[in-house]
Amino acid sequence: MAGTENGNSGGIAPERMAALREREAKAFRAARPKSERAFGEGLPGYLGGVPMHWMKDWPTPFPIMVDSAKGATIVDLDGNRLADFCLGDTGSMFGHSPPPVARAIRRQASRGLTYILPSEDAAVVGRLLAEKFGLPRWQIATTASDANRFALRAARAITGRRKVLVFNGCYHGAVDETFVRLDHGRPANKRGLAGEFRDLTQDTKIVEFNDIPALEAALGERDVACVITEPVLTNCCMVPPEAGFHEKLRRLTRDTGTLLLIDETHTISTAPGGFTRKHQLEPDMFVLGKPIAGGVPASVWGLSAETALRYDAYLATKEPGYSGIGTTLSANPLQFAAMRATLEAVMTEESYTHMETLAARLQGGLQQSIEKHALPWHVARVGARVEFICAPGPLRNGGEAEAAHAPALEAAIHVALVNRGVLIAPFHNMMLISPATTRRQVDRLAAAFADIAEALAA
Template structure:
C-alpha cells in the first residue's frame, strides 16, 4: 500500500495508460522524433520532459480553457501554463491589443503610451505607488533583491523551506534535517549560497524571529501561501505576527504573488490586509506574454532611488533591453483593464469551490487519506489526510510516481493538470461542464486504483 493505494494496481494502470498514449498520438511522436535531432534533450526547455508522457505532447493551438494537440485531440486545460495562462489562452482583449501593437512596433528602449496607465492601474490594484518591469518573475525577484540589498546595506535574504521564486540563485537553499543546505539540483553553482541566504520553515515564528534578530537580513522573500511544493497555507495569525517581527528587526517584506494572484484582483496580500514593502507578479500579468512587474512602497522607493543616485555610474545589474517593451505593455494594459476583472474572479472562485468540494467528495467515497486545498481559483489535492503546515511536511507527502499515474490517466481522457504536483486552475472560460468532466474522470481513475 502507498498513499492508501495498492501499488501493483498503480503500476498496471501506468503501463496501460502509456500504451494508450503512444497509440493515440502518432503525430506528436513523429514531431518529437524530428525535434530531438536539433533540440537539447529533445525539447525547447529540458523540463518539458518532466511530464508523465512517454514523449512530449505537441500543442497546435489554444484558446480559452482548451487546447488542441498535433493529433487533433482536444483537452480541457486545468494547468493553464502553470498560471501563465491563468486568465485563459489568448484572451480576446489581449489578442486584439497584440494585433494592434504588431503594426506599431515591439521595442524601442523608451516608454510607450501604455506605461503610465499600466503603472497607475497596478498602484490602484495592489496599493503600492511605484512600479518597474521585467520579463519574468525570476528577473523581477532577482532585481528586487539587488534593490533591497542596496537600499538596506544588508546582504542576506530569508526564504521559507520549499519555496519557489523562479530561477533566482539565492532561493535554492533547503532545510535538510534542520540544516540549511544548498540544493544539489542547482547546476553550475560556484559560490556558497548559504553565506547570504537564510532558510526557516513556513509558519515557524520562533525560527523567523531568531533569524531576524541577527540584524543582517535585508528582506524576507515569500509567497503568502506556499504553492510549488504543494499548497501550504499560513496558520491563523502567522502573517500578522511575521510582519511585526520583520518591521521590528529592520528587514523588509517582499511578497511574490505570481501564483497567488489567483486569490483576487489585488492578489492574496490585498485580500488579506497584508502590507508588504515590495510586491512581485510574473507570468499571468500580461495574459501569457512574457512580462513581470514589481512595486515598492513610497518610503522604499525613495530609499532605492537614493541608493542608485549615490552609486558610481555604470550598469546596475538591474533591467534588460526588452524589459517594458511596447508589445508586453500593450498586452498587460488590456489584460489588467479588460480581462482581470472582478466579474472574472467571481466566476473562477465559484467554479474552483465546486471543484474542491467535488474532489473532496470523490476522495472521501474512495476512503483515501488525502486532502484538498483551495485558494481562490487555485485548487490542489495532496496525499495526506491533514494539510501540510510547512515545506518539510509538504515534501514528505509528495509522490511523483503516483502524481504521474493520475496525470497520464486524465491526459488520455482530454484533461490536463499541472505537472510536478496536483494543482488545478480554472480561468474565466472554464465551465461547470469542464469541472464535472474532470471530477468524473478523477472518480474513474481512483476506482481503477482502489
C-alpha cells in the same frame, strides 16, 4: 520544479500504481500517433530533444504536441481536445489568447515591438498597477525571476545588508539565493542544481513556513536585508499560512529593519489584487510575473512609498555606472499593450467571481471522491488554484510538503487524466480555473478523478 522522489505511496499499493501507469501509457500512445511521429526520439536541433528542458518533465510517454489552444482548451496534432487546467503553469491563467489581449497584440505589432522608450500604454499601466495592487512605484521586467532578482538587489542597497531569508519549500523562479532547503534540519543547497559551485547558505537563511520562533531567531541577528515569500507555498504540495502568521511576519520584519517582499506569481489566483490585497498584507516590495500580460512574457515589481523614498535616497548617493538591474527587452511596448488589456479587461472582479465559483465546485468534487474511497489525501485551494495532495492535511511547512509528494502515484494519475480529456500541471497536482473554463470542464475533471480514484482504491 518536479516533485522530489520519496517513499510516499499515498496509501496505494505500488503494483496498482504501476498497472495503472502501464495501462494508461498504452492508451495515450494509441490516441496520438501523429504526435509520437512528430516528436520521435526528441525534436531535432534541441539539447535533450526539447526547446526547454521542463518539457521533458511531463509524465506522459512523450510530450503532447500542441496544434492550437484557445480559452481553456488545447488541441493536439491528433485532434484530441483537452480541458486545460494547467494553463501554461499559470502563464495563461486567464485563458489562452484572451480576446482583449489578442487585439492589443495585433494593434501593437504594426507600431513596433521594442524601442527603449515609453508609450501611451506605459502611462496607463503605471496607474493601473498602483490601483490594482496598492503600491505606488513600479518597474517592469520580463520574468518573475528577473523581477525578484532586481527587487532583492534594491533591498540590499536600501538596507546595506547582504543576507536574505526564505522559507523551506519556497519557489521564486531562477533566483540563486532561493535555491536552498532544510536537509535534516540543516540549511543546504537544493539537490540537483546544475553548475552551482557556491554554498548558497552563506548569504541565505532558511526556516520553515509558519515557524514564528525560528523566524524570530533568524531575524533577531539584524543582518537580513529581505524576507522573500509567497503568501501560500504553492510550487510544492500547497501549504497555507496558519492564522496570524502574516501579521507576525510583518511585525518581526519591521521590528528588525528587514524588508518584506511578497511574490504573488502563483497566488494571484486569489483575487484581482492577489492574496496581498484580499488579506490586507503590507509588503515593502511586491512581485508578479507569468499571467500579468495574458501570456506575453512580462513581470512587475513594486515598492511601497517608504521603500521607494529609501531607494531614491540610495540612488542619489550611488556611484555612476550600471546597476545590474534591467534587461534590454524589458518594458517594451508589446508588454505594455498586453498588460493594459489584461489589467483593464481580463483581470476583473467578474472574472474572479467565475473562477472562484468553479474552483470551489472542483474542490468539492475532488474531496467527495477522496472521502468516498477513504483515501488518505486532501484538497487545498487558494482562490482559483486547486491541488489534490496524496497525503493527509493541511500541511504546515515545506518539510511536510516534500514528504507528501508521491511522484509515482501522481505520474500515473496525470496520464490517466489526459486519457480522459483533462490536462493538469505536470510538476505537481495543480489545477487552475480561468475565466474561459466552463462548468462542464470542471465536472469532466471531477468525474475523471473519481474514475481514477475508484480504480486505485478498488
